[in-house]
Amino acid sequence: MKTILVIDSDPVTANLTEKFLKNYGYEVEVTSEGKDALDRLNRPRFDLVLSDTQLQGLAGFDILKIMKKCFINTPFVFLTADDDEVTRMEAEALGAARLISKRKEYINLPHILDQLFFSSREMVA
Template identity: 30%
Template sequence: MKKEILVVDDQPGIRLLLQEIFTNQGYRVTTAKTGKEALDELNKSSYDLIMLDYKLPVVDGVEVIQQLERDKIEVPAILMSGLAEDIMKESQNYDMVKKVLAKPFNVKDVCDYTKSLIG
């Protein structure tokens, strides 16, 4: 069975890029534009990994992580941000956050890290 990844980013270009990369790697990919859409998806389906932008409209990435932890929904998350240094320390408070990626990111690094995390 294919592993499932939820890609959450308000920038269409990043969503499409990650969707194409992960689909080509053999994963099933669902996308969301906002944190609220992400939470809706996570409440109706289970995922093996979330690629989550830190700054999102409506509900931001950290609020998504906090809500998932409150609801006891455990799924590894990779947090993406243009301000990666600023969120490194904050992300250490959450067990779900396995990696913080700076934007722009290296596609090969994303593929390698994803593979090491979920196979």
């Protein structure tokens, strides 16, 4: 079973995402703060981080930058309403595995994550 850390400061979105992914067989932990997320990432038990770009305190981009500096290689995916081209380019430049639009792609979230896990497994094989 894959374990996902969801980081979203909106409690409604965080709760909905947690339930949605659990229904698809993922193990999910949720936090609303970047500092708490980084503390949790010090223990390597997550297969993927799913974060909004806009958070209170540390933004999603900041979390990804710190992870890179600390050699935390957990795949990072943005789930955000900020799906403009500039945000997409910044996510790609920082090495995010994907940027998923809350407005356009949320309903397909479990399938998108399945594809990401499948493609990363193919690269290892």
